[in-house]
Amino acid sequence: MEPLSVYAGEVTAPPLRKDAARNRQRIIEIGRKLVADGTPIQLNEVARTAGVGVATVYRHFPTPQALIEAVAVDGLEALIQAAEQAVERDDPWTAFRDFLAMIVDAQLSDAALSPVLSAPTAALPGTAHLLDRLSSLFTRLFERAGAAGQLAPGITLADMTPLICGIAFSARMHPAADPQEQAAAGRHYLDVVLNGLRAR
Amino acid sequence: MEPLSVYAGEVTAPPLRKDAARNRQRIIEIGRKLVADGTPIQLNEVARTAGVGVATVYRHFPTPQALIEAVAVDGLEALIQAAEQAVERDDPWTAFRDFLAMIVDAQLSDAALSPVLSAPTAALPGTAHLLDRLSSLFTRLFERAGAAGQLAPGITLADMTPLICGIAFSARMHPAADPQEQAAAGRHYLDVVLNGLRAR
DNA sequence: AGTGAAACGGATGACTCATCCGTTTGCCTC
DNA sequence: GAGGCAAACGGATGAGTCATCCGTTTCACT
Numbered sequence: 001m002e003p004l005s006v007y008a009g010e011v012t013a014p015p016l017r018k019d020a021a022r023n024r025q026r027i028i029e030i031g032r033k034l035v036a037d038g039t040p041i042q043l044n045e046v047a048r049t050a051g052v053g054v055a056t057v058y059r060h061f062p063t064p065q066a067l068i069e070a071v072a073v074d075g076l077e078a079l080i081q082a083a084e085q086a087v088e089r090d091d092p093w094t095a096f097r098d099f100l101a102m103i104v105d106a107q108l109s110d111a112a113l114s115p116v117l118s119a120p121t122a123a124l125p126g127t128a129h130l131l132d133r134l135s136s137l138f139t140r141l142f143e144r145a146g147a148a149g150q151l152a153p154g155i156t157l158a159d160m161t162p163l164i165c166g167i168a169f170s171a172r173m174h175p176a177a178d179p180q181e182q183a184a185a186g187r188h189y190l191d192v193v194l195n196g197l198r199a200r
Numbered sequence: 201m202e203p204l205s206v207y208a209g210e211v212t213a214p215p216l217r218k219d220a221a222r223n224r225q226r227i228i229e230i231g232r233k234l235v236a237d238g239t240p241i242q243l244n245e246v247a248r249t250a251g252v253g254v255a256t257v258y259r260h261f262p263t264p265q266a267l268i269e270a271v272a273v274d275g276l277e278a279l280i281q282a283a284e285q286a287v288e289r290d291d292p293w294t295a296f297r298d299f300l301a302m303i304v305d306a307q308l309s310d311a312a313l314s315p316v317l318s319a320p321t322a323a324l325p326g327t328a329h330l331l332d333r334l335s336s337l338f339t340r341l342f343e344r345a346g347a348a349g350q351l352a353p354g355i356t357l358a359d360m361t362p363l364i365c366g367i368a369f370s371a372r373m374h375p376a377a378d379p380q381e382q383a384a385a386g387r388h389y390l391d392v393v394l395n396g397l398r399a400r
Numbered sequence: 401a402g403t404g405a406a407a408c409g410g411a412t413g414a415c416t417c418a419t420c421c422g423t424t425t426g427c428c429t430c
Numbered sequence: 431g432a433g434g435c436a437a438a439c440g441g442a443t444g445a446g447t448c449a450t451c452c453g454t455t456t457c458a459c460t
Binding site: 216217219220223247252253254255256259 | 409
């Protein structure tokens with residue numbers, strides 16, 4: 001009668017059956033490899049590689065985008081943890097700056113993160129709660145930096161996500177064979193933007 | 201025997217037959233509409249809409265990317281003209297700054313430009329010569345600004361294309377219904393970056 | 401008007417996508 | 431441990447997209 005349970009305002013699906021959980025995990029692993037290689041995700045192909053039926057893949061992840069979201073979950077959780085630590089730090093500016101560096105770096109080293117961080121939240125049913133949590137932690141970092149008088153006037157919270165994703169985009173454009181160099185470009189571009197953001 | 205003529209180092213195809221030129225133009229017009237609407241380009245669909253056979257479209261543009269390039273040509277030529285005027289201006293900094301604003305704006309108002317400006321030149325057989333020309337004009341603008349002591353140390357010419365495209369990317373992410381607001385975001389992000397780039 | 405090359409169109413086979421439904425598996429009760 | 435039922439599975443398949451090939455038409459030039 002009631003396939004979903006509601007607890008503390010959260011809608012929770014019943015736990016997966018053992019075989020379903022196993023298959024789901026397998027599929028995510030394959031997805032992770034593909035995303036890492038930059039290979040476009042084809043759900044039929046994923047099924048073949050994972051050794052499961054096509055329908056199994058589609059049941060878990062109706063679109064490639066949904067699979068990417070699932071792949072991104074680990075990275076998002078790591079960012080949330082980093083943000084939790086950042087809000088504990090004493091200096092608002094260095095906390096803000098270092099956390100931004102971390103987000104840029106994370107996007108460059110984990111290709112699943114960019115599409116999730118760049119997309120409108122509405123399009124992300126699977127990770128919305130994580131993004132909300134990240135967003136509220138980040139808001140505190142931003143507002144602390146602002147309250148400390150470190151931000152130039154005219155800079156708003158709404159500017160930050162586009163700017164950060166733009167920096168990651170720039171770094172990915174940078175003609176660089178190895179990821180090392182790309183990360184360096186990301187830090188460099190972030191320096192430029194932070195320099196432009198900061199009150200003087 | 202010799203289908204291509206070589207003149208002054210440039211490889212030139214023989215002029216198109218009248219019907220071919222007409223069809224080509226039709227196809228580009230359809231492509232322009234699709235790009236403007238953000239509709240992904242499907243060559244079969246383009247053929248149907250243009251009222252020509254599929255093969256005709258494929259003959260002129262073997263890939264959607266090639267059609268996008270053709271659509272971008274007008275915008276590129278306008279940018280080149282603007283760059284030619286910019287190098288004539290007296291103040292190196294305002295010439296540099298205003299031209300960057302123009303590139304950002306152009307990318308936001310002409311959706312065909314972004315993919316062309318962001319892609320590695322090697323992948324763009326159809327527009328390489330225009331991009332080269334643009335690039336050499338831009339190099340002069342950049343070096344004039346640098347020579348005038350306006351650029352912070354550590355900023356290189358190779359940073360500029362990624363930064364500019366990153367700004368356009370950021371502006372496109374900005375949650376804005378109307379393009380007016382998106383252009384404003386682009387100018388704002390450019391201000392931040394220019395502020396970060398400039399020597400103090 | 402005649403001729404050859406250039407360009408045309410659309411039928412078609414290869415390929416990708418995602419659904420549907422008959423079968424299997426896991427979980428819970430007794 | 432057997433029985434029963436819902437959950438999950440797999441893969442065949444119809445719908446849809448892609449891009450080539452080749453018989454026909456159009457153009458340019460004499």
